[in-house]
Amino acid sequence: MTCLRHLYTHRCHKLKSMPPGLGNLTNLRMLTCFVVGVPGPDCSDVAELQNLNLGGQLELRRMENVIEAKAKVANIGNKKDLRELTLRWTSVCDSKVLDNFEPRDGLQVLKIYFYGGEYMGMLQNMVEIHLVHCERLHFLFRCGTSFTFPKLKVLTLEHLLNFETWWEINERQEERIIFPLLEKLFIRHCGKLIALPEAPQLFIGKCGKLIALPEALLIEEASSRDYRLVRSPFPALKVLELENLQSFLRWDAVEGTHVEHMFFPLLEKLSVQKCPKVIDLSEAPKLSVLEIEDGKQEMLCWVDKYLSSLTNLILKLEDIERRSEAQCTLSVPVDSNEKWNQKSPLTVMELGCCNSFFGAGALEPWDYFVHLKN
Template sequence: MGSKLCRILEDINVLIAEMHDFGLRQTFLVSNQLRQTPPVSKECRQTDYVIIDPQEIASRSRHEDKNNIIDILPGEASNVDLAVVPIVGMGGLGKTTLAQLIYNEPEIQKHFPLQLWVCVSDTFDVDSVAKSIVEASHKKHGDTDKPSLERLQKQVSGQRYLLVLDDVWNRDVHKWERLKVCLRHGGMGSAVLTTTRDKQISEIMGPHRTYNLNVLKDNFIKEIIVDRAFSSENDKPPELVEMVGDIAKRCRGSPLAATALGSVLRTKTSVEEWKAVSSRSSICTEESGILPILKVSYNDFPAHMKQCFAFCAIFPKDYKINVEKLIQLWIANGFIPEQEEDSLETIGEHIFIELASRSFFLDIKEFKGDSDYCFRTTCKIHDLMHDIAMSFMGKECVAAIKEPSQIEWLSDNARHLFLSCEETEGILNNSLEKKSPAIQTLICDNPMRSSLKHLSKYSSLHALKLCIRDTKLFLLEPKYLHHLRYLDISNSSIKSLPEDISILYNLQTLDLSNCSALDRLPRKMKYMTSLCHLYTHGCLELKSMPPGFENLTKLQTLTVFVAGVPGPDCADVGELHDLKIGGQLELRQVENVEKVEAEVANLGNKKDLSQLTLTWSKVGDSKVLEKFEPHGGLQVLKIYSYGGECMGMLQKMVEIHLFCCERLRLLSGCSAIFTFPRLKVLTLEYLLGFEGWWEIDERQEKQTIFPVLEKLFISNCGKLVALPEAPLLQGPCGEDGYTLVHSAFPALKVLKIKNLESFQRWDAV
């Protein structure tokens, strides 16, 4: 993947060069999340802004540094001893970003068959670091019961590897030497690249190869400030531009400081406001680093945004945060103020994007997995930003990733706990025996196998995440959880929820995803009228839903609805009619739905729904989709085991996936002129009756059926003879010339076809 990304970046650089030749403006986006700039906080200046990609800045400003270190690493190929190269520099200079550039360099990836990345941060427990290194490898071993150091030695034995230890703080020589003993079992030419702010640590780890990272040159710092401070090329008052140089000096060559100050200045419009920001910004020094400037950026936020970000101190450094869940945790704790015109979720998204635009959140990535509910956005927090959050939260946020001291770790001021250590339940039981903190958030990242005690001491909980391994254990009693607004017990082994969970009238989010043994929901769930988000994907044993769903009028998210055999104890799909469900929804066991055609059509017309999956338990007689006409906002349609012979009007779809529809012969029996103007992904699997494509008549001969299709996957369609006949199109040929070509898929990038027994030809040339 790293090699592919590098090739993509090379292509982008060529395009950028062409853009400059034509005088076009160069812009970069942090992620798809920020493509459309939403409204920012009302206290902030309402402008459009462009966000420079920090990787792009680093690739230009750190090009020489990158090449210098790359020359060192492969040059150690004949060195029997382990090569250790520390990168040392002040916080915010971009040490981690530089290490990422080196890590993803094609030359480095080719030279080191095994590449490993571990964020060390404050804790340098040798066994924990060794365990993290082993887990960083994609190779799976069946020796998980062996000590971590022994597993590490086996992992690297005989292989030439590159290991990055990011953000090292520990000065204990003996711990480093103990880890190094195992690392020396790697193949000849293996190397360790470390990043640290501490010169003494760099001298301990690699005294002869330490690379001191210098501050960025003024022109790069000014470029970052200008890009963050001004919304467009036409919005640069000369009197403000003149002040950029003085402000850049305060950043002392730190790109993170420049980003923070530039983002603050974006909300200011006058010279007086700029001077006020400048006067509050202490010049960075070796002692203070850039923390004073980051605090200026933090203090510029309104109170609720400060609270939202400071809460993130609950997560360990380098933790991958689920953005959707983070916003729900903000809401559960009451950090987001209500506004008449927007929902709390929408306001939370605006807060997140505003924080991200000021680099309080980094590494924003969107993921699409293989599951039916697969979309998620994740982010991380720069370690300096984490320090800012911790400085304001004090002891209110506690993150324990190894067994803490039973005396010191939990104070009476603790409000938000994150535990990912072994024996979590024992640690909590022992601590709460003598103390009674008013805990509002409890996130337990490790599975729990025994009961919690002192249950009444959890009565102040607003948000709770547990993973329960005992099938009959729930751990907490609902009667003590009246304030609970967020409950995540995903990936648990429970078979059922206690019936009295329905007394949680304030619960807004209930995540039951991937509880594979869960076979029923509470019968009186209809009384949980505050419920906004219900995640039930991955609950493979669910046979039906409890009645009364029409009472859950605030429900916005429902990932899976299981249509059971009609009866008094079973909800009908019709109960979803008036609910404003959005995002992704799967309807299972469609064969059990009464008035199937009307109810499915209603699901297709929900304006906030972007993806709909319809699943039949087995292929049977059905005509429900012959007149199916989904609304324009529904982009993705997935169909499993549909028993009809044709399917309705699907021209508005961006993605269509058809699986095991054995009787399907036609995608439409309607319009004579039939195209898919928006379709980008088409998947056809196990369509055993699918023989071919519609004929192109005279009126359609100049039209392309799939003008923007990028991905086509067809497998196990035994009767399919050919792909669609391609119309004759005009295509480029040489300078100012053209030719006529056949092309049914002019935008196609990926084609996968397999197990097509009758397939004979592809007419598209």
């Protein structure tokens, strides 16, 4: 089998190890999944990958069987033709395999599951990073590393229960955009996160207690007439999903400045689920999809500023019977604001417990939602 070039094993979910001598397949260019076995004569360990010029995507399972020295020999992530790497542990356990992890520039996508280390190595050249159930991770960056991700477009942080800060020493970094190209950001169940990058005024207890987004940086945004200064830590962000942020209060932490705040100049989709303390929304002029689940009735007061751009609206608010405060309604008269003279582009709308949406003084739905299909 020395001429074998492609070996597809990613759907062999019951595979417990790889056969010994796999490193002799020197013509192998594609190996979708390598299951690391307990070192011994009956299976291959990760060192067998050392001389294989693998490309495309590779998943390493049962990473708990990899010791640091073997990982270094195997050059995990340093193969010039490798584009996507998945590292998966069976469960969270002590590991330092990724402490000094420095993948080659050609690697674009990194997915890590159940890693038991306290921090990562250099991940600055990734296009996509997904960290899931890395429950002992305390911070992402060590001192002396670059704090900007010039290529990153997708970032997922999920079930990082001990994730407290972004770098080893929690201090303000130089004024530069850390995520200049980030388009999708997903943060869920990060138990002890206390701050986002560039956030000296941010107070967070955990992802469930997020209070404010970071102080924005100055950027120039072209408009139809001229240029204006706006503040945005995420100038390219298009999709933002926040879930289970029990104390998230507001979107910006900057007050008393003459510079206009626009945290999300290109945001197209915003999903806010189970964030019970959020009562307003940040400015996002290009927002077209808005999903709010288990939100307060007060959120209804802020939805109106997006109706002129939304095509999809899912609004499920808490039961009005559980609240005693006065409720809000979309009661802006059509002739009081130029945007209300336009017809809403909404084609899909789902409302739950929005008791005041069509209440007294609200917009006439048949005159305004003329494009509604569902």
